[in-house]
Amino acid sequence: MNKEDKSxxxxxxxxxxxxxxxxxxxxxxxxxxxxxxxxxAIESGRIANAYLFVGPRGIxxxxxxxxxxxxxxxxxxxxxxxxxxxxxxxxxxEGRSLDVMELDGASHNKVEDVRPIIEAxxxxxxxxxxxxxIIDECHMLSTAAWNxxxxxxxxxPPYVKFVFATTEGDKVLATIVSRCQRFDLRRIxxxxxxxxxxxxxxxENVTADSxxxxxxxxxxxxxMRDALSSLDQxxxxxxxxxxxxxxxxxxxxxxxxxxxxxxxAILKGDSASILKAVANFDSAGKNMRRLAGELMxxxxxxxxxxALGEKAGDTLEITSDQRKTLVEQxxxxxxxxxxxxxxxLAEMEDKLRYVLSVRTLIEMTLLRAxxxxxVASIEELMKAVRALKAxxxxxxxxxxxxxxxxxxxxxxxxxxxAAPAPQPSAGTTATxxxxxxTPSFDRQAILDDPRLNNILQSMPGTxxxxxxEK
Numbered sequence: 001m002n003k004e005d006k007s008x009x010x011x012x013x014x015x016x017x018x019x020x021x022x023x024x025x026x027x028x029x030x031x032x033x034x035x036x037x038x039x040x041a042i043e044s045g046r047i048a049n050a051y052l053f054v055g056p057r058g059i060x061x062x063x064x065x066x067x068x069x070x071x072x073x074x075x076x077x078x079x080x081x082x083x084x085x086x087x088x089x090x091x092x093x094e095g096r097s098l099d100v101m102e103l104d105g106a107s108h109n110k111v112e113d114v115r116p117i118i119e120a121x122x123x124x125x126x127x128x129x130x131x132x133x134i135i136d137e138c139h140m141l142s143t144a145a146w147n148x149x150x151x152x153x154x155x156x157p158p159y160v161k162f163v164f165a166t167t168e169g170d171k172v173l174a175t176i177v178s179r180c181q182r183f184d185l186r187r188i189x190x191x192x193x194x195x196x197x198x199x200x201x202x203x204e205n206v207t208a209d210s211x212x213x214x215x216x217x218x219x220x221x222x223x224m225r226d227a228l229s230s231l232d233q234x235x236x237x238x239x240x241x242x243x244x245x246x247x248x249x250x251x252x253x254x255x256x257x258x259x260x261x262x263x264x265a266i267l268k269g270d271s272a273s274i275l276k277a278v279a280n281f282d283s284a285g286k287n288m289r290r291l292a293g294e295l296m297x298x299x300x301x302x303x304x305x306x307a308l309g310e311k312a313g314d315t316l317e318i319t320s321d322q323r324k325t326l327v328e329q330x331x332x333x334x335x336x337x338x339x340x341x342x343x344x345l346a347e348m349e350d351k352l353r354y355v356l357s358v359r360t361l362i363e364m365t366l367l368r369a370x371x372x373x374x375v376a377s378i379e380e381l382m383k384a385v386r387a388l389k390a391x392x393x394x395x396x397x398x399x400x401x402x403x404x405x406x407x408x409x410x411x412x413x414x415x416x417x418a419a420p421a422p423q424p425s426a427g428t429t430a431t432x433x434x435x436x437x438t439p440s441f442d443r444q445a446i447l448d449d450p451r452l453n454n455i456l457q458s459m460p461g462t463x464x465x466x467x468x469e470k
Contacts, residue, residue, distance in 0.1 A: 187222025269374025
């Protein structure tokens, strides 16, 4: 091997998901409930025969399995944490431990593939405390393979532990699940992914905008592995200086400011701004279906903020800049209208699966949402009218025009008295019940009343619309 080959080998790139893979429980991000339980089990010695880790891709199922295996077999543990430096920890991390076996259930799912496990159970570990079997994507194992493992799983030797990982927990046989301790790993919060990416950028001497890292986290949809792969791709694309525009162009996302601007236009009922924004997104090749989902999340965050305010805490997966926007937009519209807007967006998400013209559906839905936010409904107006009438400020009926001076006309003509309604005879039964009289309100008198106008003006973002006489 010449000098050029050696230097090339020294410069060989290690992918970020592998380079920054967690080595200890403290390095695991977003799975505190699982980490806490496993650490307590190790410290107290209450270790089960089998564990089942369930969750979407890229959130740490296999990584947590390996850390757990290292913690059980570490020669010099620090409490429940593996040292990561002893021979057992090094061999497990490199995948060459004789006492920790890993099996890919997607490609080895037959009975003959699990038979070596059944045979290996009979032998004690070589240089460790436990013999551990990790089966990834275990939902792909055939029913016959599961049945072959069933007896071993139910009554294994005390030195044998099983760890299963899967993205499809519902596909695992119920007889297997009942013999395991199940842990549901959740998607990692966006702000936690941003914090981790910021840390890695510092380690790699990479300059990245906070909004660029937020765009990467949004595109990862809760998966840390996807986020690190995207960051690795962008570092190669820009060579160490990443901006938000770079992230958006690669992944087809809408910027945070543009998304929040569109939400603000909806809350204000600005139809022109809504149509302009949608047209710009479509012409720029943005993912319109993804836009609908992110709008839904934004309005959900608005509802949560209006309900809890500063107490929202971890309920909102937002950064400090997003928090400022929520504070401002929560003042524009009340929560009842935001709920109705969210309902419209939910209906749009269902229809987007089948519609051909995605842009048209999004435009029509957002225009309706803007009208919901800015126009008072009949129920709101009638409620205000009833409240004003109950306070004695609005008569049941008022003349449409209040004359400023007596009209100069001939002497008034007396109106004939209305004939009394005919009473049913003694032998006749009424065929219809009398309908209650519907109260009528004069349109102009209502709109001209200053107190009603004050009530309507107190409704944020409300326009006074015409009331038709019945």
